[in-house]
Amino acid sequence: MGLSGSAASDLRLITIAVLGLDQAGKTTTVKALEGVPTDCVTPTLGYCLSHITHKNGKINLVDLGGVSTFRDSWKHYYDDSHGFIYVIDSSEMERIEENQSVFEKLLQEDKVKGKPILILANKQDKPSALDENGILKALNIEKLLDQHKTLCRVILCTAQSLGRANKINESITHGFDWLVKTINAHYEDLRRRVDNDVQIKKQIESIEKSERAERVKKIREERANQSGGQRENDDDIYDGTENPYIPIQQAIRNAEIRNSD
Ligand SMILES: Nc1nc2c(ncn2[C@@H]2O[C@H](COP(=O)(O)OP(=O)(O)OP(=O)(O)O)[C@@H](O)[C@H]2O)c(=O)[nH]1
Ligand SMILES: [Mg+2]
Secondary structure, three states, X not given: OOOOHHHHHHOOEEEEEEEOOOOOOHHHHHHHHHOOOOOOOOOOOOEEEEEEEEOOEEEEEEEEOOOHHHHHHHHXXXXXXXXXXXXXXXXXXXXHHHHHHHHHHHHHOOOOOOOOEEEEEEOOOOOXXXXXXXXXXXXXXXXXXXXXXXXXXXXXXXXXXXOOOOOOOHHHHHHHHHHHHHHHHOHHHHHHHHHHHHHHHHHHHHHHHHHHHHHHHHHHHHHHHHOOOOOOOOOOOOOOOOOOOOOHHHHHHHHHXXXXX
């Protein structure tokens, strides 16, 4: 039996990745959306997954670390995402150029193009914060959006509750409502894209896993042959996995092995 009307929309699962430079206020925004205190945040190492319920819909929020060394890993989260939140510290003039180039690069990604993006111009409580026009100009947003045909909205906000315990800034709610509504309006297209991209990602991962296993097996066999069949310690075998959070000694050994290839 097919699902129709509200029953179908009740079952919709939406994934939204939260992006932006380090210190922009992504985690603070996610906490505000979760309805938990925003006054105690620490930098995000890697990513952090939250689940919230929004008007009967289930939403996964993927809060990604914004530090430059992790930004190359953002791409692993684009496939699953139906939409994005891009958070900017509107008061930080020295990082506007960096923001512009990161945002431009983001819009050029195939898995991002055409998906709705909510830009949160955060930290409006700071006197030096740019207003909407300032943000549009500084990030060259209109030109980029026109070029990449992306649905986007800029919302000025203050994610930190600043003494009004747990009270979410109304503009964040307003912006988030727009994002979810826009995703829902294009849900079938977005779902097809996400399902297709996730499927391809899984196939690629599975091929890479078999190739890695094959490489490791081959090295083990060669070592066993060289040592006359005696078992050796294989901990140093580099299997090709790009994991930024391995112990430093292991990372050094992996780099040495790669350089000696
Ligand atoms: N004044 C002010 N400070 C804020 C606001 N939102 C966040 N902050 C502060 O900005 C700092 C960084 O906030 P986070 O939410 O950790 O930033 P992030 O984007 O998640 O940073 P990474 O996890 O490092 O990528 C923290 O000290 C927050 O308290 C805001 O609206 N106003
Ligand atoms: Mg964070």
